[in-house]
Amino acid sequence: MLEISGTGGNHWYAPGVSETLDALEARISALRGEIRRAVRARDGALARELRAELRGAERAWDRAVAGPEAADPAAGTTERAGEPASLLPVREQVHQALTLIGAPAAARMIVAVHAALHAGSLGGGRLASLRRDEERSFRGAPYARPYYLCAALTDRLSASRGLFAVSTWPLERRVVGPLSPRVDFLTTAVRVAEHVLRLAEAGEPAAPGAERLLARLARNVPGATGGPGRPGVPAAPDPRTVVKAAHAELRVHAAADAAARADIAGRARARLGDAERLFGGLPLGLAEASC
Amino acid sequence: MDRLDRLRGPEPPRPHDARAIAALAANPGCARRAVLDAAGVDKDAVATHLGFPAPFGRSPFAITRGDAFEALVKEGGGAELLRLLRELLGLPLPLAGYTDLADVGGNPSAHLRHSHTRRLIDRAARDAGEAATLYDHPLLRLEIAGYHSYLEPDVVAFQLGGRFHIVEIKSFAVVDGQAEPDKVAAAARQAAVYVLALSTLLAELGHDPSRVSHEIVLVCPENFANRPAATLVDVRRELAVLRRQLARMTRVGAIVEPLPDTLTFDLGRDDGGVPRRPVAELRSAVREVGARYAPDCLNTCDLCFFCREEAAEAGATDLLGRQVRDELGGVATVAEALALADGSLAPDDDRAEIARLLRLADRLYAEVS
Known part of the structure; x- marks a missing residue:
């Protein structure tokens, strides 16, 4: 994806310098207009995207005006300005990240995975109101959308703090027993490692962010980093080792976790309506009753 | 009252x-x-x-930094914390349960959160098989001079040999195995408050209060990176001072009387x-x-x-x-000490010894300068 953005960035100043500058200036003023409209429409998310794009265009203008020798194409490849992928709505981006993670995840993890594996940045703050918006949308017109970003359910059948899930997942995957955070963490490590592996097999260079994320995850999976001999040395872990080590610990937890999840899911099916099953039930009464 | x-x-x-x-x-x-x-x-x-x-x-920057580090340590079901506890205390692999005690839905009162903590800690102490290993955001209560104060330790870890350990997450760095003594002492004092509150809770529930370990797990960033590291800190002394001080507060009547x-x-x-x-x-x-x-x-x-x-x-x-x-025991003011030193004030019997030392110091000082 970075490759594409690189060529996309380059073509602005490929022909003549003055022509490029004209085109860039036109783009800059068009972007400013769009930002004004977005701000007026109170679409903060879109305005931020556009501002990022504007900054990119201005940097390109700076490079172009400084002369061709400064317009280093290598610098262009790291620019993410004008990335079409990042103009996807936030919920799409979150859905992509969650689908990759394959387990309920906190906003931090979603942002980290998204930043590492997809181009474009996803601000953590933008996820804050997402779950509430989704709930409102669902209650207004149930099942009108193909999927909803919903809550993970705790053992009191209330919405878990800060965890996002996808409504199309089976209920067992969306509930959180005592061991589930650990299991979900290991699942995340496996999925990220597999993703890096897939990229490597397809001959794509893994994004540096992805390697970093994998290293960070692997550090907390016993046996996933080359051995305990070199503490503190950030070696790039082998994705295959990570998958194997994470599966080894997953096997330890599997039975106990599955039982806890089945129990919670069963209670949720018996007691909760459609909307509550997705976005969490009434917390207080149940908290007293079920504990 | x-x-x-x-x-x-x-x-x-x-x-x-x-x-x-x-x-x-x-x-x-x-x-x-x-x-x-x-x-x-x-x-x-x-x-x-x-x-x-x-x-x-505190400075808002320090608070943000502290919160960010705490979030890092607790991320992914306490993934970093589990690694640290496995390395430090040899926590066995199957013990990885994590329960967020603040997760009672909505924004409930301290009282509700405390009773939820009570219930789950009781269950953990009663039946080790069903307990989770990490309890995040527990809400404890301590009676201070007749009033209840609610306290929120960072994490309570359980099942390390059937005992509860208080985990305290601090964002000051431990460089080459050394940290600022002031900060460690402050952290130990704070953790001692939690240890006391937790053992009080266990005693109230009819369990053995000594099941709360007097060794707390202090988690800090290691060296110049943001990578957390854990150490055990013995807080027995802090605990003793705290107990005495709290007992004194309940006997504050003696101070208030006159x-x-x-x-x-x-x-x-x-x-x-x-x-x-x-x-x-x-x-x-x-x-x-x-x-x-x-x-x-x-x-x-x-x-x-x-x-x-x-x-x-x-x-x-x-x-x-x-x-x-x-x-300078017995010498209340600086002026008095100086007067004793230069001999302009004649010492009474009680202060003869300190006056002799002060005059000696004065003579030495005069020779040197």
């Missing part, structure tokens, strides 16, 4: 947090602090009204909450209770600037630090 209420005035008592309770243990000899805290007086408001606002409230009946620290707030009491009157009220100023107070007490000013006015030896004050 009426007496303390009268001292405080019509305002509701100020709840203590772990930091404030830990600060109590830092200067056990200070009657002023003991009385004001026992009465639940808002010391910050008093200090501000006296014209000596305290330099407190004070005049009409004494109050009421700020005389008007309807808009603005303090209207004359400053001179409040000052003399606060001075009725003796303070024991030490330079460390600057780190822990809201009234520190007021007490420092008072000590400076009197030329007290307290200003020179605890060690000097203790060496």
Whole structure:
């Protein structure tokens, strides 16, 4: 994806310098207009995207005006300005990240995975109101959308703090027993490692962010980093080792976790309506009753 | 209790947090602090009204940094924490349960959260098989001078040999195995408050309070990276000081008894909450209770600037630090010490020894300079 953005960035100043500058200036003023409209429409998310794009265009203008020798194409490849992928709505981006993670995840993890594996940045703050918006949308017109970003359910059948899930997942995957955070963490490590592996097999260079994320995850999976001999040395872990080590610990937890999840899911099916099953039930009464 | 209420005035008592309770243990000899805290007086408001606002409230940057580090340690079901506990305490692999005790849905009261914590800790202590290993955001309660204070330790870890360990996450760095002693001491004092609260809870539930380990797990960033590292810190001494101090607070009556009946620290707030009491009157009220100023107070007490000013006015030896004050036992002011040193004040029997030392120091000083 970075490759594409690189060529996309380059073509602005490929022909003549003055022509490029004209085109860039036109783009800059068009972007400013769009930002004004977005701000007026109170679409903060879109305005931020556009501002990022504007900054990119201005940097390109700076490079172009400084002369061709400064317009280093290598610098262009790291620019993410004008990335079409990042103009996807936030919920799409979150859905992509969650689908990759394959387990309920906190906003931090979603942002980290998204930043590492997809181009474009996803601000953590933008996820804050997402779950509430989704709930409102669902209650207004149930099942009108193909999927909803919903809550993970705790053992009191209330919405878990800060965890996002996808409504199309089976209920067992969306509930959180005592061991589930650990299991979900290991699942995340496996999925990220597999993703890096897939990229490597397809001959794509893994994004540096992805390697970093994998290293960070692997550090907390016993046996996933080359051995305990070199503490503190950030070696790039082998994705295959990570998958194997994470599966080894997953096997330890599997039975106990599955039982806890089945129990919670069963209670949720018996007691909760459609909307509550997705976005969490009434917390207080149940908290007293079920504990 | 009426007496303390009268001292405080019509305002509701100020709840203590772990930091404030830990600060109590830092200067056990200070009657002023003991009385004001026992009465639940808002010391910050008093200090501000006296014209000596305290330099407190941590920097927002420090708070953000602390929160970010804590989030990092607890991320992914306490993934970092599990690694640290496995390395440090040999926590076996299957024990990886994580329960967020703050997760009771919505934004419930401290009381509800506390009873939820109680229930789950009770279950854990009763039946180790069903317990989770990490309890995040537990809400404990400690009775301070007749009032309940709610305390929130970072994490309680369980099942390390059937015992509960308090985990304290701090964002100061441990460089090459060394950390600033002040900060470690402060963290240990704070953790001791949690240990005490948790063992009180276990005792209330009818379990053995010694199942709370007196070794706490301190998690800090290691060296210059953001990577967390864990160490065990023994807080037995802090715990003993804290117990004594809290016992003293419940016996605060002995300190309050000789004070005049009409004494109050009421700020005389008007309807808009603005303090209207004359400053001179409040000052003399606060001075009725003796303070024991030490330079460390600057780190822990809201009234520190007021007490420092008072000590400076009197030329007290307290200003020179605890060690000097203790060496100069019985000599209250700097002027007195100097007079004893140059012989212009004849020492009585009690102070003959210290006068001899001071004159010796004076002679040495004269030779050197």
